[in-house]
Amino acid sequence: MNAPRLLVLQPSQSDPLAKLGDWLEAEGIDLDLVALKDEPAPENLDGYQGVVCLGGEMGALDDLDHPWLADARRLLSSAVSKRLPTLAICLGAQLLAAATGGQVRKGPQGPEVGVLLVAKRDAAAADPLFADLPFTPDVLQFHNDEVHLLPPGAEHLAASPKYPNQAFRVGESAYGLQFHIETTPEIVLSWAAKDPESASCARAHHFDQEFLEQAHRDFEEVWQPFVGRFAKLVRGELLPALGSGTQLPLV
Structure with missing residues (x-):
């Protein structure tokens, strides 16, 4: 039996697959990575059993400077319509929201940066990926924009005090995470060095090597384990969320 194949969309070299790639490969998933800045996105999702979209420093609608963002939104929209398991992280989550009728904007409360908590919402209790998470898991935040309005019909799965739309599901199996789960301490330190203004919004010790190592x-x-459940969804070993048949406006 062939291993399931995931399309991985990477908008920026600054945010690689890192630990997420390790975890998926340990689950027997084949990864087809496309660096969107350097190579064309595929025309369609034929031959793929799922999609991952990573983060980046650009905005989800910065098409003038990054015209390939439209390709990312098109493929994410297609993944939802095809009911392919999808995991979209930070910028990826914003692209997923924009592709399916949500709204993204610059965060009015400024950057959200550091090792912080998110809290599960009620809908998470019935979600196949989120149900077994702790109620307030630690995550890595490093973003300036927010998903202001969720797509119509989306399930709200996690929130933070600063920006409420931290995790959501569109359709039965497309997940957006505003936060990061894939990083290493070295990646986070490189972001802080490149964007000291945003980094200054976090508590100073959040960029100490020892603190970051423990956080990771x-x-x-x-x-x-969350990624392991996503891999089961990709392999067809875990049923997708129920009651997610709403027809979404895929834009």
Whole structure:
């Protein structure tokens, strides 16, 4: 039996697959990575059993400077319509929201940066990926924009005090995470060095090497099993969420 194949859309070299790639490959998933800045996106999703879309420093609608963002939104829209398991992270989550009728904007409360908590919402209790998460898992935040309005029919799965739309599901199996779960301490430190203005919004010790190493051990304990459940969804070993048949406006 052939291994399931995921299309991985990478908008920026600054946000690689990192730990997420390790976890997916450990689950026997084949990864087809497309660096959107350097190579064309595929025309369609034929031959793929799922999609991952990573983060980046650009905005979800910055098509003038990054015209390939339209390709990312098109493929995410197609993934939802085809009911392919999809995991979209940070910018990826914003692209997923924009592709399916939601709204993205610059966060009016400024950057959200650091090792912070998100809280599960009521709908998470019935979700196949979120149900087994702790109620307030640790995550890595590093973003300036927010998903202001969720797509019509989306399930709201997690929130933070600063920006409420932290995690959501569109359709039965397309997930957007505003936060990061894939990073390493070195990646986070590189972001802080490149964007010291945003980094200054976090508590200073959040960029200490020892603190970040412990935080990433905590991330792994929670989020590797989450990715394992996503892999089961891709393999067809886990049923998608029920009651998600709403027809969405795919834009």
